[in-house]
Amino acid sequence: MTGVTTDAVRDLIDRALEVYRDDPAALAVLDACYARVSDPLRVAMVGMVKAGKSTLLNAILGEEIAATDAGECTRIVTWYRYGDTPRVVIRRPDGASKELPVVRVKGRLTFDLGDETADDVGRLEVEWPSSTLRDITLIDTPGVASLSAAVSERSLGFLLPEGAPSETDAVIYLMRHLHDADISLLQSLHEGAAGLAGATNSVVVLSRADEAGSGRIDAMLSASAIADRFRHDESLADLVSAVVPVAGLLAQSARSLRQSDFTALAKLAALDRPQREKLLVSADRFVADSARPGSKDAARAALLERFGTFGIRLACSLIKGGVSDATSLSRELARRSGLDELLELVAGRFQARAAFLKADAALASVERVMKDHPHEGTVELEASIERLRATAHELRELTCLATLRTSPPVVEPALVDEAERLLGGKGVSEADRLGLGPDAPASEVEAAARAALATWRGLAGGAAADRATVALCQAVVRSCEAILAASGPGVSAAPRLVLAPEPSRRGWQETGHERRAS
Numbered sequence: 001m002t003g004v005t006t007d008a009v010r011d012l013i014d015r016a017l018e019v020y021r022d023d024p025a026a027l028a029v030l031d032a033c034y035a036r037v038s039d040p041l042r043v044a045m046v047g048m049v050k051a052g053k054s055t056l057l058n059a060i061l062g063e064e065i066a067a068t069d070a071g072e073c074t075r076i077v078t079w080y081r082y083g084d085t086p087r088v089v090i091r092r093p094d095g096a097s098k099e100l101p102v103v104r105v106k107g108r109l110t111f112d113l114g115d116e117t118a119d120d121v122g123r124l125e126v127e128w129p130s131s132t133l134r135d136i137t138l139i140d141t142p143g144v145a146s147l148s149a150a151v152s153e154r155s156l157g158f159l160l161p162e163g164a165p166s167e168t169d170a171v172i173y174l175m176r177h178l179h180d181a182d183i184s185l186l187q188s189l190h191e192g193a194a195g196l197a198g199a200t201n202s203v204v205v206l207s208r209a210d211e212a213g214s215g216r217i218d219a220m221l222s223a224s225a226i227a228d229r230f231r232h233d234e235s236l237a238d239l240v241s242a243v244v245p246v247a248g249l250l251a252q253s254a255r256s257l258r259q260s261d262f263t264a265l266a267k268l269a270a271l272d273r274p275q276r277e278k279l280l281v282s283a284d285r286f287v288a289d290s291a292r293p294g295s296k297d298a299a300r301a302a303l304l305e306r307f308g309t310f311g312i313r314l315a316c317s318l319i320k321g322g323v324s325d326a327t328s329l330s331r332e333l334a335r336r337s338g339l340d341e342l343l344e345l346v347a348g349r350f351q352a353r354a355a356f357l358k359a360d361a362a363l364a365s366v367e368r369v370m371k372d373h374p375h376e377g378t379v380e381l382e383a384s385i386e387r388l389r390a391t392a393h394e395l396r397e398l399t400c401l402a403t404l405r406t407s408p409p410v411v412e413p414a415l416v417d418e419a420e421r422l423l424g425g426k427g428v429s430e431a432d433r434l435g436l437g438p439d440a441p442a443s444e445v446e447a448a449a450r451a452a453l454a455t456w457r458g459l460a461g462g463a464a465a466d467r468a469t470v471a472l473c474q475a476v477v478r479s480c481e482a483i484l485a486a487s488g489p490g491v492s493a494a495p496r497l498v499l500a501p502e503p504s505r506r507g508w509q510e511t512g513h514e515r516r517a518s
Ligand SMILES: Nc1nc2c(ncn2[C@@H]2O[C@H](COP(=O)(O)OP(=O)(O)OP(=O)(O)O)[C@@H](O)[C@H]2O)c(=O)[nH]1
Pocket: 047, 048, 049, 050, 051, 052, 053, 054, 055, 056, 067, 068, 069, 074, 075, 141, 142, 143, 144, 207, 208, 209, 210, 211, 246, 247, 248, 249, 250, 308
């Protein structure tokens, strides 16, 4: 079905290209739209300034390539795509482009913009040989509601372009606290952008989660309780279907953990607990070099910067508990940072329906072209789009999910939640749709699917229901039928995002602390 829909959308764009053959502006949009259907899914990192977006992007890639903290590059929308060799290109707003040298300083990719300022650069495009990027294109956006209105506008212009469909297919939204500004931006994303099917395409990360517990070892528990509160907060309930706490800095450092880190952490783990805790009371005490009063222990300072006190406490506890090598420690720290849970969500909610998210976005683009460039011969195209949306059930599901909360059907509120689940708004595996655990036996899946089917058939046939409610109930019935059809033996599990096993070093040439792409 996936391939059929993608082919049908490609065919439709081909026909649109034919209709608009004498209109270069429309052709440019349609060409981009055609390419987008074949491209990896685009996922944007979005949130307020310093929410931890670039750090989390690095954690997902397992490499420190996105610029963090201050600097001109954090003010520019940056695309990270797969490429066989590292390459950085500036794309200016007028379409001109310029390649930049690829420079790595102390393990981090740095871009030297030369005379260019963020205002001259439309976007930065980084091509990088990371296997994760074969599956998704990651887009880092500058912090919204930053001190500079111009920086905020660059993000908003990218996320909610005026009079055009959004360029991203899905959003990872990072927030540290629940600010009004976050709620209004999530609301705009939810309602505004054509091609972004509302909450289905966004997951919320409670970021910098280690800070929730002031570096204590139970920080992630405190963060989970806060995430739970966010999830049930009235102002967020209609906008967000998942909130996951992630300690991004720890995840980033865990994924690039070196043998020297392990050795330094093992040394700390060997101290007795009161001694270690005495050191961890303050950053100054931790980094003070006992052999040379007044100077810093460089190895400890680097540990603190990369892992934070929470990461150091957790690593020591894991080593004392039996984790005995750098690879196992890296894996365990990444798991406990919340990164694995986030990646499962990204795989289950975005990757599993990537083809349909892209198809939906492409159809929205074609519709936009027809609106902006009225032309003879578009009536048939419009009819084809309508037919495609009605017959490709997965596209219908996306349309239903996009409007479910803004124009709810006339059913009990609990049934709106159930509809969202059955339509795949909380994950597209059969178990996710039915609200069952991943290991639920086939008989339980089948029984639950039959019960849901009976409920929604009854609702669809309700004499008093309005047309929109009936249409929604029919879509849910169709989803239940699909679950039943798929719940036989041999049903495939939701895909997993393939992470790069380790930082790619291809194409680098070392010069002291620097490595340059050869
Ligand atoms: N303790 C802690 N600090 C973090 C975490 N993630 C990021 N930081 C720190 O927060 C600061 C900002 O991180 P960035 O990743 O640059 O945040 P950003 O959202 O990309 O910032 P802008 O692009 O400037 O809006 C840096 O000093 C990071 O080291 C985290 O999980 N825990």
